[in-house]
Amino acid sequence: MYEGDTMDDEKIDKKLKELKWIDADTALLEKHRKEFEQTLLRYVAEENKKENRKKKMRFSFAYALIGVIVFILLFSVNSYVQRQTFYELLMKNPTETKMYDDMMMQPSFKIKINKITEDKKLGIVHLYTNVQNSIAVVDSKEKEIIGVGIPLYDYDRSINKYQSQIVFLTDSEKNKAQEIALNSPFIKSLSMESVIAENPTVYMYSYEKELLYRVAAVKVALPDEKSITVFVDLTRNRILDIIDAQNVLGELITKDPDIHNFLYMLDGE
């Protein structure tokens, strides 16, 4: 027990020891114990339920997190493998590589694929590269490059029916485009001075009809410095449309029923 160091401490210590401090009334204490017991046990049960719910939630969250991590991992691996495959495809294609080299004028430039998007409906893959944001379009089934181009505008499925890109034609494609234009009896019937496939041309695809169009613009020069532009669908070997800004054909239509029918057929495409 405490022993005071001074007389003052001793006095107070003695007084404190003598003081009667009231204890809790036993009857009140027992009454409270009985009254509170059931409430407390109900509270324990409720807290246990809450705790179990929390544990379940923690488990669900952990599983969801693992799921997300696994998904990201698989997606990353898949993306990496895909990127490597397409990169090899891009680099092994001499025509496309040359095209890139021409665009950059730097033969040693290293092409990188920044982004890959896939259109499963059309079975094509877009490879967004680091060369002037160009896109290489690949037939995902055949693993063949369909074309390389610079995006004309970003496709928005909810607004546009088509996505198009400026593409560069190869020499054989230019010849093919001219040939297709000249094979049309209608074009053949015109007096022509020259037929030139223009470069660059347009590559586009329609989501509405799920059709692919690799469209070459062929300029047909006529006498009197007049011209018409014939759009040739290289994929289907046919004329897709004609632009007659100078109304060269206007008079011919009225005179020649065959021309009329031909243009009517084009409108119906």
Place this chain on the structure above:
Amino acid sequence: MKEISDEEALRESFTHPELFGVIYERYHDKIFSHIYKLTQNIDITKDLTEETFYQVIKYRDTIIKSGAPFERYIYRISTNKVYDYFRQEKRIRRKQDKFYTIEEIKQNADEKDVTIDDEELKEAINNLPEFKRICIIMYYFEGRNIEEIALILDKGKATISRTLNEARKDLYVALWKKFEGIT
């Protein structure tokens, strides 16, 4: 049959809530009495006893993981509740108009034959700062030793010993000052 320990009862209460009743039976009276001794108010005692048990239930996991004796925990929780209550109440203590030195007070006390009334001593105890008040009550009226108080209040033994000395001095000053009509 082997008696279930506090820790086991607490652990098992997660799956069998009724086992918390064992703890309740063991500690209700002790905690109720402990809080009453400190507060001397039956309504406050009821409230703080209930809050103590609610808190024990809420922090069962922490108590089990700590590995410390349950008894120490429940006393610490209840004492902290009382401590918070004292602080909330912020009892207004009498302000001293004039400060006397211990020597002056002793001199006055020796000159007069004075007696200290129990009620005045109680009042002086209740006017002590919260921590000193708790230490004095636990030491003198609950019969706990310094080590026990230190464990419950989570302080060192030296701190408790020093607090008790200071509290006694405070009481001495408060009481003798009163007899001098300094209030």
